[in-house]
Amino acid sequence: MSAEPAIYLDGVRFSYARKGPVVLDMDRFEVAAGEKVFLKGASGSGKSTLLGLIAGIMAPTAGRIDVLGRPMSKLSGGRRDSLRAERLGVIFQMFNLLPYLPAGANVMLPARFSPRRNEACKVAGGAEAEARRLMSRLQLDPKQYWSSPPTELSVGQQQRVAAARALIGRPGLVLADEPTSALDADARDAFLSLLIEECAASGAALLFVSHDGSLASKFDRAVDLSELNAARVGT
Amino acid sequence: MNRFPILSLAWRSIANRRGTALLTILTVAIAMTLFLGVEKVRHGARASFENTISGTDLIVGARSSPVNLLLYAIFHIGDATNNITWETYQQVAGAPGVAWTVPISLGDSHAGFRVVGTDNRYFEHYRYAGRRQLEFAAGRPLDDLFDTVIGASVARELGYLLDQEIVVAHGTGRVSFVEHDNNPFRIVGILQPTGTPVDRSVFVSLEAIEAIHMEGPTGAGTSLSMDELRAMDLSPDQITAFLVGLETPVAALRLQRQINTYRVEPLQAIIPGVALSQLWGVVGVAERTLAAVAAFVVLMGLICILTAILTSLNERRREMAILRALGARPRHIFVLLVSESALLALAGAIIGTGLTYAALTLGAPVLEQRYGVHLGDTLPGLYDLALIGVVTGASAVLGFIPAWAAFRNSLADGMTIRT
Numbered sequence: 001m002s003a004e005p006a007i008y009l010d011g012v013r014f015s016y017a018r019k020g021p022v023v024l025d026m027d028r029f030e031v032a033a034g035e036k037v038f039l040k041g042a043s044g045s046g047k048s049t050l051l052g053l054i055a056g057i058m059a060p061t062a063g064r065i066d067v068l069g070r071p072m073s074k075l076s077g078g079r080r081d082s083l084r085a086e087r088l089g090v091i092f093q094m095f096n097l098l099p100y101l102p103a104g105a106n107v108m109l110p111a112r113f114s115p116r117r118n119e120a121c122k123v124a125g126g127a128e129a130e131a132r133r134l135m136s137r138l139q140l141d142p143k144q145y146w147s148s149p150p151t152e153l154s155v156g157q158q159q160r161v162a163a164a165r166a167l168i169g170r171p172g173l174v175l176a177d178e179p180t181s182a183l184d185a186d187a188r189d190a191f192l193s194l195l196i197e198e199c200a201a202s203g204a205a206l207l208f209v210s211h212d213g214s215l216a217s218k219f220d221r222a223v224d225l226s227e228l229n230a231a232r233v234g235t
Numbered sequence: 236m237n238r239f240p241i242l243s244l245a246w247r248s249i250a251n252r253r254g255t256a257l258l259t260i261l262t263v264a265i266a267m268t269l270f271l272g273v274e275k276v277r278h279g280a281r282a283s284f285e286n287t288i289s290g291t292d293l294i295v296g297a298r299s300s301p302v303n304l305l306l307y308a309i310f311h312i313g314d315a316t317n318n319i320t321w322e323t324y325q326q327v328a329g330a331p332g333v334a335w336t337v338p339i340s341l342g343d344s345h346a347g348f349r350v351v352g353t354d355n356r357y358f359e360h361y362r363y364a365g366r367r368q369l370e371f372a373a374g375r376p377l378d379d380l381f382d383t384v385i386g387a388s389v390a391r392e393l394g395y396l397l398d399q400e401i402v403v404a405h406g407t408g409r410v411s412f413v414e415h416d417n418n419p420f421r422i423v424g425i426l427q428p429t430g431t432p433v434d435r436s437v438f439v440s441l442e443a444i445e446a447i448h449m450e451g452p453t454g455a456g457t458s459l460s461m462d463e464l465r466a467m468d469l470s471p472d473q474i475t476a477f478l479v480g481l482e483t484p485v486a487a488l489r490l491q492r493q494i495n496t497y498r499v500e501p502l503q504a505i506i507p508g509v510a511l512s513q514l515w516g517v518v519g520v521a522e523r524t525l526a527a528v529a530a531f532v533v534l535m536g537l538i539c540i541l542t543a544i545l546t547s548l549n550e551r552r553r554e555m556a557i558l559r560a561l562g563a564r565p566r567h568i569f570v571l572l573v574s575e576s577a578l579l580a581l582a583g584a585i586i587g588t589g590l591t592y593a594a595l596t597l598g599a600p601v602l603e604q605r606y607g608v609h610l611g612d613t614l615p616g617l618y619d620l621a622l623i624g625v626v627t628g629a630s631a632v633l634g635f636i637p638a639w640a641a642f643r644n645s646l647a648d649g650m651t652i653r654t
Contacts, residue, residue: 057559077564077565081559081562081564081565090561096557097553097581098247098557099251114562165561
C-alpha cells in the first residue's frame with residue numbers, strides 16, 4: 001500500500017458553464033490511503049459534482065486533485081479514464097448494473113475493461129474466480145446468483161453485486177454515492193458492514209457519500225460537505 | 236481496453252432489446268431482399284437479352300438503322316422498311332466464306348404472335364445463351380407445305396397441342412380482318428422455352444408464305460388444291476432478312492462492308508452483338524431506374540436503424556453512465572453505438588441475402604421453365620458478400636449520428652445517473 005493519500009484536493013473550484021455559477025469550491029480535502037471516510041451531503045450540496053471530479057469524469061475549473069498519487073486534474077481525458085478504470089471502484093445509489101449482463105458478468109466487467117485489474121485478479125486464480133470469491137464474501141452465493149439477470153435480484157442484492165464489481169481487481173479507492181438509500185434498515189447495516197470489511201480486506205480507501213448521518217459511526221472519519229464546500233448552491 | 240468487450244456488449248445490449256431489434260433487422264432484411272431480387276432479375280433480364288441470339292455472324296436486311304433491323308428481324312418488333320430480293324439473298328449465300336444462311340420472311344401473324352417464314356435451317360443454326368440450340372419439346376421440324384412449328388409461349392398461352400390446325404392472319408395486329416383461312420396450318424412441332432422472341436413465334440415454310448399470298452397479299456389464301464400447289468414452283472421472290480454464319484468470324488467485317496456497299500439494292504449487314512449492346516443502351520434506362528429505386532429502399536432500411544438507436548438513447552443514458560464509471564472512454568461509447576448500428580445492419584443484410592437465395596432456389600426452376608429467364612447463380616457470390624459489407628459499412632457511418640449524441644450526453648451527464 002502506498003503512503004500517498006487516496007484523495008488530495010487543493011483549491012478546487014468547478015462550474016458547469018464557463019461563466020456559470022460555481023457549484024463546488026473546496027479549499028482542502030484529503031482521504032488517506034486505506035482510510036474509510038463518511039461524507040455527509042444533502043442532495044444539491046455538490047456531492048455528485050465532487051465524485052465526478054474525483055473519478056475524473058469531469059475536470060475542475062481551477063485547483064488540483066490528486067488520486068492515489070496521480071495528478072488526476074492534470075491528466076488528459078483519456079488518461080483520467082484509464083486511471084479510473086484501473087484504480088477506482090464506483091457504486092451508485094441504485095440501478096448499478098447493466099441490465100443485459102448477468103450478475104457474474106457485471107462483477108467481471110472492470111477486469112475486462114482494465115488489463116491491470118485483470119492482472120490483479122491472477123492472485124485469486126483469475127477474474128472469474130475473484131468475482132466468485134467477492135460475491136460469496138458479500139454473501140451472494142455465486143452458485144445461485146452467478147447467472148441471475150439483474151432484474152431477478154432484490155435491490156440489496158443488486159447493491160452487493162455493485163460492491164463486488166467496485167472491489168474486483170484491488171482498486172485503491174472506492175467511491176460510493178448513497179449506495180444504501182434504497183435499502184431498508186437491516187439490509188443497509190448489513191451492506192455497510194460488508195462493504196467496509198471488504199474495503200479493509202483489499203486495502204482500498206472508501207469515500208462514502210450519504211445524507212444519512214446515522215451511518216457515520218462505522219467509519220474512520222466523518223466530514224460534512226456543506227462545511228467543506230464554500231459555494232452556495234440552491235437545490 | 237480492446238474492441239472485443241465493446242462488440243460483445245453491443246451484442247448483449249441489442250439482445251436485451253430484442254423486440255425492437257428484430258423489427259429493425261427485419262426491415263433491413265426486407266430491403267436487402269428487394270434490392271438483391273431486383274439486381275438478380277436485372278442481370279437475368281440483361282443476360283437473357285444479350286443471349287437472344289448468338290452464333291450468327293451477320294444479320295442482313297434492307298437498309299435502315301442497325302437497331303431497327305435487329306428489332307424487326309430478331310425481336311419481331313416493328314416492320315421492315317423494305318424487302319430484299321431472292322437473287323440478292325442467293326448471291327450473298329453463295330459468297331466465299333459463308334457457311335450457312337437462314338432466310339426470314341415476316342408480315343403475317345397468328346393471334347398476335349408473329350409468323351416467321353423460314354426453313355428448317357432456322358432450327359439448326361439459331362443459337363441463344365451462348366451455344367444453346369433450339370430443341371423440340373414435342374413433334375418435329377417442318378416437312379409438308381402447311382406444316383407449322385410454334386414457340387413455347389405460343390403453345391402455352393393459346394393452349395395449343397400437336398396436330399391442331401391454326402389460321403394465319405395477314406398483318407401483325409392481334410385483331411385482324413383478313414385471315415388466310417382457306418389454308419389452315421397443322422402444328423407439327425412445339426419448341427422448348429428459350430427466353431428469346433423465338434418463344435413467341437410461329438414458324439412456317441417460305442413456300443407456305445408464298446402460297447397463301449398467291450392470289451393477292453390480302454386475300455383469304457389460295458383456293459388451289461394441295462396437289463396443284465405441290466406441282467407449282469413456290470420459291471419466293473423476296474424475303475425480309477436473313478441470318479449469315481461464316482466459316483471464320485474474322486471475315487465478318489469484310490463481308491459486312493461488301494454487303495453495305497452492294498450496288499444492286501440498298502442492303503445493310505449488322506453484327507448481332509454490336510447491335511444488341513446499342514439497343515440495350517436504349518432500354519437499359521428502365522433497368523437502371525429500378526436499381527436506383529431498390530438502392531433507396533436499402534437506404535430507408537438503414538434510416539430505420541438510425542431511428543431505432545436514436546429513440547433508445549434517452550432510456551440508455553444510465554447504461555452509458557455506468558460504462559463511463561467503469562472506465563469506458565467516450566470513444567468506447569462511440570464505438571459501442573457504431574457497432575450496434577453495424578451489427579443490426581449486418582444481421583439484416585445476412586438474413587435478407589439468405590431470404591433472396593432461398594426464394595431463388597425455389598423460384599428459379601419455375602422462371603426458367605415458364606419464361607426461359609435464367610437468373611444466374613442460386614448461391615451467394617462475392618458480389619453479395621461485398622454488398623453485405625457495403626450495407627454494414629454504410630450503417631456504421633450512419634451510426635456516427637447516435638454515437639455523437641451519446642458521446643455528448645456522456646460528457647454532460649458525468650457521474651449523474653439519469654433514470
